[in-house]
Amino acid sequence: MYTFQNDYSEGCHPAVLEALVRTNLEHTSGYGVDPYCEEARGMIKEAFGCPEADVHFLVGGTQTNQTAIAAFLRPWEAAVCTSLGHIAVHETGAVEATGHKVITCPSEGGILTPEMVRAAVAAHPDEHMVKPKLAYISDSTEVGTIYRREQLYALRETCDELGLYLYLDGARLGSALASDENDIRPSDLPACCDVFYVGGTKNGAMFGEALVIMNEKLKPDFRYGIKQRGGMLAKGRLLGVQFGALFKGGLEDSVWMEIGRHENGLARKLQDGIVKAGYPLLVRSPSNQVFPIFPDGLVEKLAEGFKFEVQKKFPDGKTCIRLVTSWATEEEAVDAFLKAI
Amino acid sequence: MYTFQNDYSEGCHPAVLEALVRTNLEHTSGYGVDPYCEEARGMIKEAFGCPEADVHFLVGGTQTNQTAIAAFLRPWEAAVCTSLGHIAVHETGAVEATGHKVITCPSEGGILTPEMVRAAVAAHPDEHMVKPKLAYISDSTEVGTIYRREQLYALRETCDELGLYLYLDGARLGSALASDENDIRPSDLPACCDVFYVGGTKNGAMFGEALVIMNEKLKPDFRYGIKQRGGMLAKGRLLGVQFGALFKGGLEDSVWMEIGRHENGLARKLQDGIVKAGYPLLVRSPSNQVFPIFPDGLVEKLAEGFKFEVQKKFPDGKTCIRLVTSWATEEEAVDAFLKAI
Amino acid sequence: MYTFQNDYSEGCHPAVLEALVRTNLEHTSGYGVDPYCEEARGMIKEAFGCPEADVHFLVGGTQTNQTAIAAFLRPWEAAVCTSLGHIAVHETGAVEATGHKVITCPSEGGILTPEMVRAAVAAHPDEHMVKPKLAYISDSTEVGTIYRREQLYALRETCDELGLYLYLDGARLGSALASDENDIRPSDLPACCDVFYVGGTKNGAMFGEALVIMNEKLKPDFRYGIKQRGGMLAKGRLLGVQFGALFKGGLEDSVWMEIGRHENGLARKLQDGIVKAGYPLLVRSPSNQVFPIFPDGLVEKLAEGFKFEVQKKFPDGKTCIRLVTSWATEEEAVDAFLKAI
Amino acid sequence: MYTFQNDYSEGCHPAVLEALVRTNLEHTSGYGVDPYCEEARGMIKEAFGCPEADVHFLVGGTQTNQTAIAAFLRPWEAAVCTSLGHIAVHETGAVEATGHKVITCPSEGGILTPEMVRAAVAAHPDEHMVKPKLAYISDSTEVGTIYRREQLYALRETCDELGLYLYLDGARLGSALASDENDIRPSDLPACCDVFYVGGTKNGAMFGEALVIMNEKLKPDFRYGIKQRGGMLAKGRLLGVQFGALFKGGLEDSVWMEIGRHENGLARKLQDGIVKAGYPLLVRSPSNQVFPIFPDGLVEKLAEGFKFEVQKKFPDGKTCIRLVTSWATEEEAVDAFLKAI
Secondary structure, three states, X not given: OEEOOOOOOOOOOHHHHHHHHHOOOOOOOOOOXXXXXXXXXXXXXXXXXXXXXXXXXXXXXXXXXXXHHHHHOOOOEEEEEEOOXXXXXXXXXXXXXXXXXXXXXXXXXXOOOHHHHHHHXXXXXXXXXXXXXXXXXXXXXXXXXXXXXXXXXXXXXXXHHHOOEEEEEOOOHHHHHOOOOOOOOOOHXXXXXXXXXXXXXXXXXXXXEEEEEOXXXXXXXXXXXXXXXXXXXXXXXXXXXXXXXXXXXXXXXXXXXXXXXXXXXXXXXXXXHHHHOOOOEOOOOOOOEEOXXXXXXXXHHHOOOEEOEEEEEOOOOEEEEEEEOOOOOOHHHHHHHHHHO | OEEOOOOOOOXXXXXXXXXXXXXXXXXXXXXXXXXXXXXXXXXXXXXXXXXXXXXXXXXXXXXXXXXXXXXXXXXXXXXXXXXXXXXXXXXXXHHHHOOOOEEEEOOOOOOOXXXXXXXXXXXXXXXXXXXXXXXXXXXXXXXXXXXXHHHHHHHHHHHHXXXXXXXXXXXXXXXXXXXXXXXXXXXXXXXXXXXXXXXXHHHOOOOOEEEEEOOHHHOOOHHHHXXXXXXXXXXXXXXHHHHHHHHOOOOOOOHHHHHHHHHHHHXXXXXXXXXXXXOOEOOOOOOOEEOEEEEHHHXXXXXXXXXXXXXXXXOOOEEEEEEEOOOOOOHHHHHHHHHHO | OXXXXXXXXXXXXXXXXXXXXXXXXXXXXXXXXXHHHHHHHHHHHHHOOOOOOEEEEEOOHHHHHHHHXXXXXXXXXXXXXXXXXXXXXXXXXXXXXXOOOEEEEOOOOOOOOHHHHHHHHHOOOOOOOOEEEEEEEEOOOOOOOOOOHHHHHHHHXXXXXXXXXXXXXXXXXXXXXXXXXXXXXXXXXXXXOXXXXXXXXXXXXXXXEEEEEOOHHHOOOHHHHHHHOOOOOOOOHHHHHHHHHHHOOOOOXXXXXXXXXXXXXXXXXXXXXXXXXXXXXXXXXXXXXXXXXXXXXXXXXXXXXXXXXXXXXXXXXXXXXXXXXXXXXXHHHHXXXXXXX | OEEOOOOOOOOOOHHHHHHHHHHOOOOOOXXXXXXXXXXXXXXXXXXXXXXXXXXXXXXXXXXXXXXXHHHHOOOOEEEEEEOOOHHHHOOOOOOHHHOOOEEEEOOOOOOOOHHHHHHHHHOOOOOOOOEEEEEEEEOOOOOOOOOOHHHHHHHHHHHHHHOOEEEEEOOOHHHHHOOOOOOOOOOHHHHHOOEEEEEOHHHXXXXXXXXXEOOHHHOOOHHHHHHHOOOOOOOOHHHHHHHHHHHOOOXXXXXXXXXXXXXXXXXXXXXXXXXXXXXXXXXXXXXXXXXXEEEHHHHHHHOOOEEOEEEEEOOOOEEEEEEEOOOOOOHHHXXXXXXXX
């Protein structure tokens, strides 16, 4: 049985594990104020060229999104995202649980556009409605697409004009930045985003996300928010150790980027093979998630040898499935899959 | 430099680490529905003699308390605890953040009594006030004391009479149950509590708490609550692997109990030595936290060689400090400390 | 200047005012436990044929929706409504502010259908998403349409099948029940709804809504919820006095129904005249809100002599406006409007 | 049967009623943006000498406290008040329902002191605890005492030093300012408080409180908060009409102050008579609430002819009751009471 179910089916990348084992018996202070976290913060600030950033480590993606959005918004302010937005669909109302509406803009490809943001703001003109205040984007998106550099800058401009924060969910940022088609430079993220997070869980860590806050107004007291939402890990240094292992040696040579390249390469091979075999895609993806559409019968057959998620069922006897590659995916699995279709 | 700062200054117990390393490359489903979690759930149910329980794994203590209390209470219902209660003091208002008041009852020793619960209920007689609905206790308590079996059953009776849930925070339950003075049997916990949690973070795990729900009414849909509060770990099997390592072989012979005995033994040696040296205690503790009161000058001197937290400063030039032992504490540290006073 | 701006531009119906003046100097207990509230509760239970109901008086509609939905749902449960739903659009995220997502189903006419509810439930299959638990409908709807009896029973059946509560916002229930086209009997509301509210603010009262809870499970402790959300009026008897004046003499002969008939009659005259004059409608309305589509120039001209809200601007130089009639609207205003177009 | 139960047992002061009747048939815009509200805002700004204030009208006290505190605080920030504080005791956790902890300081007399604020801040030093950010006081307090001018300025100074907002709940501000012992000038309130509210419900209005925001930082978007918490009255002009009636003619000659003087005069007569008759007081009150301690037997006898609340039962067969006077209290009732003891 091969798995393309997701990019968090295994423990962690060997380099991360090695670091955890190596440091296991050391004593450090708790809650993320230890030397490992400090060092990892430095690496991330250097990787993205933002020495003035505040970097916080949290355990998982939903927690990070919830904690950040709840900390940044006043009670009646809302987040705006596409209809595929992870916060809108797959976080069990975590943002609403902190009191904030999530406004969604219909989208097939998962890319939030300035027009969408503009329309959402225009549709909420007064105090009888919530006030859109934060644009939420993911890179790569929930369907594997990635932002172009000019799209990111255009969003920044729109957010500036309308007074919104721009928040980037980087759960799969490693795969996005390592994509052949990516033209976003690491330093574009702090330049464009008020806040972004650098994903660990889906990119080689056991767990962990690094939230990078650029906007000075959003920095004060953020640690209170982490603690209040249950996200302050007692053995916080575990996060620092892991991010240290992932970012050691500079971004280009880091394990974190290497993982992105590895998983993208296998995903591209998968996608190309599927297309070549004549099957359509829900959306063409340049990152580590692939969305082929197969006849139901083939999907059933594939399920005997491969693990994957069903993305969408069509009424015409076809099904879109999601195939995800990870640092742990081996080429053998890809070859077996292509052989099976 | 020796550390008595807390019981979460290191990574994890070697047995836990070994299990994580051993299973690292395996593929499993995410979110806690994997075979490792299933197995660990079985071990915990067996250890506490409650096959009908629902067991959920969460990452940390604040998260567990917040998620559980928010899931169990209606909006106007409140938790009752002592004035030392962790949820009242040290969780940055995590419970209030979900909308619920925490009612506190003055206490020096950290033990919640039926009289306190009764008084809290009597003081909240109608709909102009919150409605006390959940009694929160910790064993061991925030100052290292532990509940007697009869105290636990008396609380149960009071909660039954007044219609409250009894919730036990077991962040340091291992130390409590392993205490020489403990007379609570593992099966008393499911018998007395609607819900309790079995602490991992402070008892040898990298992270993780196991919440055990006994009350049928509180079981449905709890996983929604975990996800909504950001507590559902993507690589959920990490929790199962760790608890499996901690509880393997039956409770008495488990690593989890062994850790409790180890840390209690060293704490007792510390406490006895301190008393013998003529220093008073804030409270006598039978578990892994010790609270000696030293002259300020001595505290300053000790701080040069040992790490610890200050618990309370007295106006008369004395200071109460907290010394905590863990699985990683070595006897050498205790001896050094006793020599230094 | 005539006004069709809304149905809450004046104080209150003379019968309500008379009752407030007559009882002004009497002493009663506060918070809604006085004889006037008791009597009005009885009238409402009789009017709708539901002696077993719990009836609570609240001040306004947003408050009623928020208080009720927050009291009924567990944290991760969500409300389902049409994309026009008042709770989704015009209450500044009041429901989200209590932690609950509002799921919307695209709709032009404002009628929630079993298919919509079914689709919303199907789209939220597991704990990674919120759990749809309450279907919210308004009668009359936000665009003046009304439910047919069979639509209401069909929704009830669907809610039973899927385990949802059915909640009816009756802000304009008087207008709905008094409509020529209505075939819902008063007793159908308690038969079909778990909860519904009988609107006062938009039907002759100074302020006030009467929430009717039928589902036994939703009854306990509701007054805690009212107080906690700031909705428990100190001088609660003001609500009882008003609803008493509105419902005196039995539903058919009540001032409340008379108001509905009055405003519907004038609205029909308006709508018929507009159609006869050749203008289209956004939607044909059998109740007290009318939505004609006029050329922008005409809208501008009308605005000089009449107050109304703009509902929607079309790109082709046309604008849909909303005209609302109330107990205070005089036929003269309608005649003047028809003359002006 | 005479009533001293509270100051909201009747409808409203005749001057308020007259204004409501007089304006009943006029058409105005809803939601508090009408000329009556505008005029009343002006009167209040003039009465308190704060032309730069933002004034908002809300329906009741709990609603006002909840809406304001939720709007002003970030999620982990807390309010500080005495142990008698209305928000801590008698609002069913309305503040906690918006996510904020209420920290209480033990007090018999209801006056919050700089020392209490200082101690609360000192006890919450880091991000593992909530952050005290708003000092909540009531004038008159929950037990009828009033602040001295120097106490108010001292609190202001402490709040400035520690970075807290000062919020004054003026539910019974009319009685406080009209007290013989008051030395606070109206203009001291905007000078000292970031925010205060001018109570209507307990001082002659049917309902309504006027929130006065001085701190520029707290002004933006407050109307969103009102709407979101269900406090934006559709027929908002009812609030303007009432406050207009209460404040017409300048503060000194206003109905609002006249009511304060009337109720204080009768309360003083009551209190003096009770003391003269040899009964102790829980606390000496210079405003419209009196707290005598009577033998249980006498309390029982009094209950046959008078309505009042029980404040506290003592173990020695004595009971403290609360007697409240209002604009509607007649001297005859006071005389009858004094005769009865």
